[in-house]
Amino acid sequence: MRQYPDMSFEDRMDTVDFEVGQRPHITVDSDICRSCTTKECVHACPAKLFVPTGDGGILFNYEQCFECGTCYQICNKAGAITWTYPDGGHGVVFRKG
Numbered sequence: 001m002r003q004y005p006d007m008s009f010e011d012r013m014d015t016v017d018f019e020v021g022q023r024p025h026i027t028v029d030s031d032i033c034r035s036c037t038t039k040e041c042v043h044a045c046p047a048k049l050f051v052p053t054g055d056g057g058i059l060f061n062y063e064q065c066f067e068c069g070t071c072y073q074i075c076n077k078a079g080a081i082t083w084t085y086p087d088g089g090h091g092v093v094f095r096k097g
Protein backbone atom coordinates (compact mmCIF):
# COMPACT_ATOMS: atom_id res chain seq x y z
CA MET A 1 0.00 0.00 0.00
CA ARG A 2 1.23 3.49 -0.86
CA GLN A 3 2.55 5.49 2.10
CA TYR A 4 1.85 9.23 2.20
CA PRO A 5 4.30 11.62 3.87
CA ASP A 6 3.46 12.52 7.47
CA MET A 7 2.39 16.17 7.31
CA SER A 8 -0.10 18.38 9.05
CA PHE A 9 -3.41 19.42 7.48
CA GLU A 10 -2.15 23.00 7.28
CA ASP A 11 1.05 21.95 5.48
CA ARG A 12 -0.97 19.80 3.12
CA MET A 13 -3.31 22.68 2.33
CA ASP A 14 -0.28 24.87 1.61
CA THR A 15 0.18 22.75 -1.52
CA VAL A 16 -3.21 23.88 -2.87
CA ASP A 17 -3.89 27.14 -4.70
CA PHE A 18 -7.28 28.56 -5.60
CA GLU A 19 -7.76 30.40 -8.87
CA VAL A 20 -11.05 32.05 -8.04
CA GLY A 21 -13.44 32.21 -10.98
CA GLN A 22 -15.90 35.04 -11.57
CA ARG A 23 -18.80 32.59 -11.74
CA PRO A 24 -19.73 30.83 -8.47
CA HIS A 25 -19.62 27.09 -9.21
CA ILE A 26 -21.81 26.45 -6.16
CA THR A 27 -24.81 28.52 -5.20
CA VAL A 28 -27.00 28.07 -2.13
CA ASP A 29 -30.65 29.09 -1.95
CA SER A 30 -30.89 30.54 1.53
CA ASP A 31 -34.71 30.64 1.32
CA ILE A 32 -34.76 26.83 1.10
CA CYS A 33 -32.16 26.54 3.88
CA ARG A 34 -34.45 28.38 6.30
CA SER A 35 -36.71 25.34 6.45
CA CYS A 36 -33.74 22.99 7.06
CA THR A 37 -33.52 22.05 10.73
CA THR A 38 -30.36 19.94 10.56
CA LYS A 39 -27.98 22.08 8.51
CA GLU A 40 -25.54 19.21 7.88
CA CYS A 41 -23.54 21.36 5.47
CA VAL A 42 -22.27 23.60 8.29
CA HIS A 43 -20.45 20.66 9.92
CA ALA A 44 -19.69 18.61 6.82
CA CYS A 45 -17.91 21.19 4.67
CA PRO A 46 -14.17 20.76 5.35
CA ALA A 47 -13.55 24.39 4.37
CA LYS A 48 -16.29 25.71 6.70
CA LEU A 49 -17.90 27.72 3.91
CA PHE A 50 -21.52 27.38 5.10
CA VAL A 51 -22.29 29.87 7.84
CA PRO A 52 -25.71 29.99 9.55
CA THR A 53 -27.33 33.42 9.55
CA GLY A 54 -29.50 34.93 12.26
CA ASP A 55 -32.67 34.50 10.19
CA GLY A 56 -32.16 30.74 9.84
CA GLY A 57 -30.60 30.84 6.38
CA ILE A 58 -27.10 30.14 5.16
CA LEU A 59 -24.35 32.48 4.04
CA PHE A 60 -22.13 30.70 1.52
CA ASN A 61 -18.75 31.69 0.07
CA TYR A 62 -17.55 29.61 -2.89
CA GLU A 63 -14.07 31.09 -3.16
CA GLN A 64 -12.15 28.60 -0.96
CA CYS A 65 -14.11 25.52 -2.02
CA PHE A 66 -12.06 22.27 -2.28
CA GLU A 67 -14.54 20.85 -4.83
CA CYS A 68 -14.93 17.73 -2.69
CA GLY A 69 -18.69 17.41 -3.36
CA THR A 70 -19.56 16.61 0.27
CA CYS A 71 -22.20 19.34 0.57
CA TYR A 72 -23.99 18.11 -2.53
CA GLN A 73 -24.02 14.56 -1.16
CA ILE A 74 -25.31 15.33 2.31
CA CYS A 75 -27.92 18.01 1.58
CA ASN A 76 -31.42 16.52 1.55
CA LYS A 77 -33.33 19.60 0.42
CA ALA A 78 -33.98 19.61 -3.31
CA GLY A 79 -32.76 22.79 -4.96
CA ALA A 80 -30.88 24.14 -1.95
CA ILE A 81 -27.47 23.62 -3.54
CA THR A 82 -26.69 24.07 -7.21
CA TRP A 83 -23.33 22.43 -7.91
CA THR A 84 -21.20 22.63 -11.04
CA TYR A 85 -17.47 22.53 -11.67
CA PRO A 86 -15.54 25.81 -11.91
CA ASP A 87 -14.81 27.19 -15.37
CA GLY A 88 -11.64 25.87 -17.00
CA GLY A 89 -8.42 27.19 -15.43
CA HIS A 90 -10.18 28.07 -12.17
CA GLY A 91 -10.82 26.37 -8.85
CA VAL A 92 -8.35 24.12 -7.06
CA VAL A 93 -4.78 24.00 -8.39
CA PHE A 94 -2.44 21.38 -6.87
CA ARG A 95 1.29 21.93 -6.60
CA LYS A 96 3.71 19.06 -6.14
CA GLY A 97 6.71 19.18 -3.82
Ligand code: SF4
Nearest residue numbers: 033036041075077080
Ligand atom coordinates in the same frame (compact mmCIF):
# COMPACT_ATOMS: atom_id res chain seq x y z
S1 SF4 B 1 -27.49 23.60 2.10
FE1 SF4 B 1 -28.81 21.83 2.50
S2 SF4 B 1 -28.05 20.98 4.45
FE2 SF4 B 1 -27.25 23.06 4.27
S3 SF4 B 1 -28.75 24.35 5.38
FE3 SF4 B 1 -29.30 24.36 3.19
S4 SF4 B 1 -30.81 22.75 2.98
FE4 SF4 B 1 -29.75 22.37 4.92
Ligand code: SF4
Nearest residue numbers: 045065066068069071
Ligand atom coordinates in the same frame (compact mmCIF):
# COMPACT_ATOMS: atom_id res chain seq x y z
S1 SF4 C 1 -17.65 21.02 -2.37
FE1 SF4 C 1 -16.68 20.49 -0.39
S2 SF4 C 1 -15.40 22.28 0.13
FE2 SF4 C 1 -16.79 22.91 -1.49
S3 SF4 C 1 -18.51 23.86 -0.41
FE3 SF4 C 1 -19.05 21.68 -0.76
S4 SF4 C 1 -18.36 20.59 1.09
FE4 SF4 C 1 -17.38 22.61 1.11
